[in-house]
Amino acid sequence: MVKQQLHILQVGNVLVSPDIFTEYFCCDLDACKGICCVEGDAGAPVELDEIAEIENCLDMVWGDLSASAQSVIDRQGVAYADRDGELVTSIVNGKDCAFTCYAGETCLCALERACREGRSRFVKPVSCSLYPIREKKFPGGISGINYHKWQICESARAKGREFNLPLYKFLKEPLIRRFGAEWYKELLELADELRVQGLI
Template identity: 35%
Template sequence: MIAIENVLVSDDVVEAKFVCDLHKCKGGCCEDGDAGAPLTKEEKKIIDQNYAAIEPYLTPEGKKEISRQGKYTYDPEFGWVTPTIDNKICAYGHRDEQGIIKCGIEQAYNDGKLDWKKPISCHLYPIKITETKEYTMVNYEPREVLCKCGCTLGKKLKVPVYQFLKESLVRKFGPDFYEALDQVAQDYFAAKETSKK
């Protein structure tokens, strides 16, 4: 476990290798699970304030479910989450011509319609964040089957989880946190190389 102020980072975040392989997994994390994407209080407000900009990027089915369930719903286990269509694909998602699930929120962001990329829980995946009164816990939790291709690609490219998710980690915790984590990782890799000699 790596401690940076009140953030506890699992060793796997530094040690494990991972790179999303969207052409194989097809963005399955956007439909595989027990609920939609977890949302913070601030993110709920952002969706409320920017829904008009997001709506054109949604499917008719997604719009229908959002109209029926609301822009977000409450799950007893996960708290506030995005609604889903038939307990599967996120209502904000759609499949492109290659069958890959893309995020309507992110597409609105890419087109300059809003300055919020997507829920941080989506951006960080397969890292999951657990908040307690004292600590924020950062764990690497890929899906065993769905994320197998990402684990394989990460090992092939030799990219640690924390490097693949640099943008989202900086977005969540700031650049100083990421620099501290990177230094810990570099020290870890250097020590590992020294032990081999």
Template identity: 35%
Template sequence: MIQIDNVVLADEVVEAKFVCDLAKCKGGCCEDGDAGAPVTEEEMEIVRKNLAAILPYLTAEGRLELERQGLFTHDDEFGYVTPVMKDGLCAYGTRDAAGIIKCGIEAAYNDGKLGWKKPISCHLFPIRLIETSGYTMANYEPRDVLCKPACAFGKKLKVPVYQFLKEPLVRKFGQEFYDTLHQIAVEHFDITTPNRK
């Protein structure tokens, strides 16, 4: 385990290799799971305030599901989550012409309609954060079948999980945290690949 301040990371965050291979997985993490994406109170408020900017990027089915279930639902295990449709797809998700699932919230962000990319639980996948008494646990939890292409692609490119997820790690914990993690990776885990920019 790696501890930086009150964050405890599984060794696999540094040791394992991972790079999403969307051509193969089709963004399936947005529809494969026991519930929607976990969201914080702050994130729910951001969606509520920016709903008018987000709605045009959703499917008609997604918008109807938001009307039916609400913008968020509560799960006994994960707390507040994004609602999912009958086929398992997140209500905020869409499919492009190639069948790849994209996030409607992120699409609005990419078009400059809001200054927030998407829930941090989505951005950090396959790292899952678990809040415990005074600590945040960061575990590496790829899907057994769905993420096999990403694990293989990461090994081929020799990219550790934490480097692939640099942007969301910095977003969540800050640049100093990430730099410390990278230093630990180089000094204690023999990571020789360059730090991703």
């Protein structure tokens, strides 16, 4: 565990919660069935350029979406402003992401599936790829990332402990996608320093 004197850290212009180093995580779709895409009260945070990307590949995923999702998208588009004024993906029945689709009982992202199958080049919103890390933006170009602990992800925490996989390693690719390879290299160097000091 992180010792008490270890508080918020900084890598470049990103404030980093110690949880990123100390919490273990590895998604276990066999156990959770992708429930994070169908639980909650708002969609996934999206940037304006991501909304454009989603709109560009909408034809490729339209057939994978439920009739209810198609209706919501027809009515309000692929995204909306939530109660905090942040842009998020459209949702169905107050919770399900409009871009969910199913393989048996498991919920998948229609956007990601289309990308993996070569039907589009857009993977999915970076906020989805980063989960359970959440990003908050502050004035002056500063961002903060922290771990969002959700009960439905208990199987992922257990699997992460089994594989000794801390969050910053499990989410290597999304972190690089969001902040860049050089930033991630600095994050690894910080992790090494903390380990040498016995802080993680």
